[in-house]
Amino acid sequence: MGPPYDNRTLEDAYRARTPGSARLAERARSLFPSGVTHDGRFLEPYGIYVERAFGPHKWDVDGNRYVDWFGGHGALLLGHCHPAVTEAASRALATMTHPGAGHALEIRWAEAIRALVPACERLRFTSSGTEATLLAVRLARAFTRRRKILRFRTHFHGWHDHMTSGWQNHMDGTATRGVLDAVAENVVLCDPNDLRAVADVLATDREIAAVILEPTGASFGMVPTRDGFPQALRELTERHGVLLIFDEVVTGFRVAPGGAQAVYGVRPDLVTFAKIVAGGLPGGAVGGRVEILDALDFVRTRERGEEKIGHPGTFNANPVSAAAGIAALGLVATGEPCARANATAASLRERLNELFAELGLPWAAYGTFSGVHVFPNPEGRAIDPSSFDPHALPFAELKARPPKLAHRVRLALLLAGVDVNGQLAMLASATHGPAEVEDTVAAFREALLRLAREGDVALRSRT
Numbered sequence: 001m002g003p004p005y006d007n008r009t010l011e012d013a014y015r016a017r018t019p020g021s022a023r024l025a026e027r028a029r030s031l032f033p034s035g036v037t038h039d040g041r042f043l044e045p046y047g048i049y050v051e052r053a054f055g056p057h058k059w060d061v062d063g064n065r066y067v068d069w070f071g072g073h074g075a076l077l078l079g080h081c082h083p084a085v086t087e088a089a090s091r092a093l094a095t096m097t098h099p100g101a102g103h104a105l106e107i108r109w110a111e112a113i114r115a116l117v118p119a120c121e122r123l124r125f126t127s128s129g130t131e132a133t134l135l136a137v138r139l140a141r142a143f144t145r146r147r148k149i150l151r152f153r154t155h156f157h158g159w160h161d162h163m164t165s166g167w168q169n170h171m172d173g174t175a176t177r178g179v180l181d182a183v184a185e186n187v188v189l190c191d192p193n194d195l196r197a198v199a200d201v202l203a204t205d206r207e208i209a210a211v212i213l214e215p216t217g218a219s220f221g222m223v224p225t226r227d228g229f230p231q232a233l234r235e236l237t238e239r240h241g242v243l244l245i246f247d248e249v250v251t252g253f254r255v256a257p258g259g260a261q262a263v264y265g266v267r268p269d270l271v272t273f274a275k276i277v278a279g280g281l282p283g284g285a286v287g288g289r290v291e292i293l294d295a296l297d298f299v300r301t302r303e304r305g306e307e308k309i310g311h312p313g314t315f316n317a318n319p320v321s322a323a324a325g326i327a328a329l330g331l332v333a334t335g336e337p338c339a340r341a342n343a344t345a346a347s348l349r350e351r352l353n354e355l356f357a358e359l360g361l362p363w364a365a366y367g368t369f370s371g372v373h374v375f376p377n378p379e380g381r382a383i384d385p386s387s388f389d390p391h392a393l394p395f396a397e398l399k400a401r402p403p404k405l406a407h408r409v410r411l412a413l414l415l416a417g418v419d420v421n422g423q424l425a426m427l428a429s430a431t432h433g434p435a436e437v438e439d440t441v442a443a444f445r446e447a448l449l450r451l452a453r454e455g456d457v458a459l460r461s462r463t
């Protein structure tokens with residue numbers, strides 16, 4: 001951790017600590033738009049370049065160590081390089097990387113998923129979560145012979161054409177740049193948690209094939225789901241013959257071994273997975289009712305005289321991801337990793353709120369399960385961190401992260417040895433524990449005091 005009271009400005013201090021990252025960022029800018037390979041990794045003036053990672057930590061090319069709450073975009077419930085996952089993947093890698101045929105690992109992988117998530121009567125593997133939600137939507141349309149899907153504003157389901165409007169912008173449902181109007185016109189948006197709006201749409205629009213949601217709420221609970229909402233959606237969709245898709249790309253195997261559907265006691269028609277399902281390696285899956293997945297079956301579709309939905313994909317069920325996934329799901333099945341991560345996140349939320357109260361900063365840490373969201377209070381509301389209720393705020397405000405402030409908070413935290421994601425969210429792993437919580441609270445203190453000195457935040461009481 002750097003000295004808290006040096007006189008350099010935040011950006012100077014960051015540059016002084018990360019010269020190796022600065023050099024790599026310069027090269028990256030000539031190769032990638034904004035120098036990054038995922039929008040979520042964009043940071044001004046530049047992000048860190050990581051050389052190695054283990055457990056809850058990662059080290060940049062300048063040798064600085066960070067407590068890593070970015071969590072591989074949520075993929076790392078077991079932390080970095082869990083020995084069992086690394087060993088299984090290494091063994092698979094040395095055996096074959098692509099058989100161009102079926103293999104026993106894909107069967108064991110699917111069996112492990114179905115043992116945890118019984119709604120997955122049949123499955124197909126994909127290479128990412130984006131591909132998984134794309135396939136789920138196509139299956140839903142084919143099964144119901146209806147055109148439209150219903151989504152919730154702010155919920156994220158990947159970046160394919162059906163999923164772009166209403167996530168960060170285009171809240172009116174118009175097509176985002178590069179997407180066809182005809183696609184956007186077949187996506188209906190409702191506000192999160194607005195059951196009445198969903199009921200109205202389903203009662204009046206007979207073209208809705210499916211409702212898809214992040215079951216615990218947008219961005220893993222940044223806009224949290226209200227109690228009873230998933231169950232009510234299940235009841236409503238069933239009544240109207242509309243499919244319910246749980247996008248468990250983040251929640252799957254993270255909130256509980258059986259995912260959010262196990263926690264809520266809801267059986268969706270289709271489920272999408274990625275991230276943890278492949279042990280933190282590339283991979284995704286779609287599971288669901290056998291009669292829906294039958295649209296991918298050569299024989300069933302032929303018997304019924306139906307057109308089969310094509311589903312190729314060079315790296316579907318690749319053996320290395322399969323081996324990592326089997327190892328990870330074996331550990332998840334014990335229930336321990338989810339329980340540990342959930343407990344650590346709860347403790348971090350509590351400790352951060354104590355810090356905000358002590359500093360007189362009207363921010364709050366909130367979240368559910370293993371998620372921690374920092375609410376930077378863009379409207380300057382009078383809030384008490386310890387009793388903050390995200391449900392009392394409009395969803396747009398919960399989701400808002402003033403870009404300049406978010407960048408400066410991230411820089412100040414990096415400087416203090418902690419990495420959070422661009423939405424100022426943190427995902428706990430089973431390898432984070434009390435030491436990482438305390439290191440993180442200390443880093444927040446150092447970062448907030450620096451930001452206060454530089455005029456980014458106002459603290460009512462300085463300690």
Ligand SMILES: Cc1ncc(COP(=O)(O)O)c(C=O)c1O
Binds near residue numbers: 073128131133156
């Ligand atoms: C809920 C949800 N669905 C889908 C996706 C897309 O997954 P991928 O990044 O693997 O394409 C993500 C990615 O963060 C996600 O959080």
